[in-house]
Amino acid sequence: MSEPRMLLFDTASVYFRAFFGLPSSLRSPDGRQVNAVRGLLDYLARFITDYSPTQVAYCWDNSWRPAWRVALVPSYKAQRVAYGDVEVVPAELTAQVPLIRDVLDALGIPVIGADGYEADDVIATMAKASSVPTEVVTGDRDLFQVVDDAAAVRVLYLGRGAGRHDRVDGAWLRERYGVSPDQYVDFAVLRGDPSDGLPGVAGIGEKTAAGLLASHHDLEQILAAAQQGLLAPRVTAALAASVDYLGAAREVVSAAVDVPVPAFKLELSRSPADPARFERLSAELGLGGSAARLIAALAQARST
Structure with a gap:
C-alpha cells in the first residue's frame, strides 16, 4: 500500500496555464477548442505519476473576487473585471470550463468550493486540516504561504510548466526570496x-x-x-x-483557513467513476492522448 498523501489543484490557475500554454488548434471533432481540457488532464496524469497521491481534489473559486476582500482593498482584482462581478476571460476558455467540470465528474474527482471564498481559501483550509503529506498544484505565488515543512505541506509551482515545476518548501522560499x-x-x-x-x-x-x-x-x-x-x-x-x-x-x-469546506470522498480511484461517460466525453471532445495518459496513470497508481 502507498503512503497516504493528498494532491490539491488550484483549478483556475491550472486551466488558465493549460489554455495559454497549449495550441488553440487542439479541437474536438466538431471544432470546439479543447486545449484547456486536454492540458488539465495532462497535468493530472503527470502529477499522479510523479507524486502517487492517494487523495485528489480540484479546488474551485466559488467567488473569484470575494466581496469581503474588495471591501478591504477596492482595487483587488479590479483590473480583471469585465463588468459587474464578471472576470475578463477569453470566450474560448469560458466555453471549456463546463467541459472540465463534466470530465472531472466522470472521473469521480471532486471539485470543492465554498460560497464567498476563492480556491486559495479552500486549499489553505484543507491543507491545514490535512493529517497526511499534501502537495498543492498552482501557478499562484500567493499559495506559498501554505508551505509548512513540519506538516509536510509543499507547493508544486507551475511557473515553468508541469515538466519543470518547482517543488516549493521552506528552503526553496528562503533561497529564492529570503523569507520563510x-x-x-x-x-x-x-x-x-x-x-x-x-x-x-x-x-x-x-x-x-x-x-x-x-x-x-x-x-x-x-x-x-x-x-x-x-x-x-x-x-x-x-x-x-x-x-x-x-x-x-x-x-x-492571507488565505482563510476556516472555510466551511463540504465533505467529499477524496480517495483516488484506479479507474474513472463512470467509465462509459468518460469514454463518451473523450470521443466527443477528441481528448485522445490526454485521456489515454490519464487512464494509464490511474491504472498504475497504487491503491490505498
Missing part, C-alpha cells in the same frame, strides 16, 4: 502584486521587503521599528503613506 513561509504574506503585501490589484508600498520591492523581514521578522515589528526611527527615512515615509493599505492588504492576501 510564515513571512510570505507580509512579503507579498509589502512588494505588492499588480496582477491582483495590490499596489504594495511605493519604493519597496522584493529585496527591500526581504531585508526588512530578515531584520524585523514581521509587519508589526517593521512598523514598530519605523515609529522608533530605526529605519531609513525613505522607508519610514513610504510605510507611513501606506499604513491604511498595509493592514487591509494583509487580510486580503
Whole structure:
C-alpha cells in the first residue's frame, strides 16, 4: 500500500496555464477548442505519476473576487473585471470550463468550493486540516504561504510548466526570496502584486521587503521599528503613506483557513467513476492522448 498523501489543484490557475500554454488548434471533432481540457488532464496524469497521491481534489473559486476582500482593498482584482462581478476571460476558455467540470465528474474527482471564498481559501483550509503529506498544484505565488515543512505541506509551482515545476518548501522560499513561509504574506503585501490589484508600498520591492523581514521578522515589528526611527527615512515615509493599505492588504492576501469546506470522498480511484461517460466525453471532445495518459496513470497508481 502507498503512503497516504493528498494532491490539491488550484483549478483556475491550472486551466488558465493549460489554455495559454497549449495550441488553440487542439479541437474536438466538431471544432470546439479543447486545449484547456486536454492540458488539465495532462497535468493530472503527470502529477499522479510523479507524486502517487492517494487523495485528489480540484479546488474551485466559488467567488473569484470575494466581496469581503474588495471591501478591504477596492482595487483587488479590479483590473480583471469585465463588468459587474464578471472576470475578463477569453470566450474560448469560458466555453471549456463546463467541459472540465463534466470530465472531472466522470472521473469521480471532486471539485470543492465554498460560497464567498476563492480556491486559495479552500486549499489553505484543507491543507491545514490535512493529517497526511499534501502537495498543492498552482501557478499562484500567493499559495506559498501554505508551505509548512513540519506538516509536510509543499507547493508544486507551475511557473515553468508541469515538466519543470518547482517543488516549493521552506528552503526553496528562503533561497529564492529570503523569507520563510510564515513571512510570505507580509512579503507579498509589502512588494505588492499588480496582477491582483495590490499596489504594495511605493519604493519597496522584493529585496527591500526581504531585508526588512530578515531584520524585523514581521509587519508589526517593521512598523514598530519605523515609529522608533530605526529605519531609513525613505522607508519610514513610504510605510507611513501606506499604513491604511498595509493592514487591509494583509487580510486580503492571507488565505482563510476556516472555510466551511463540504465533505467529499477524496480517495483516488484506479479507474474513472463512470467509465462509459468518460469514454463518451473523450470521443466527443477528441481528448485522445490526454485521456489515454490519464487512464494509464490511474491504472498504475497504487491503491490505498
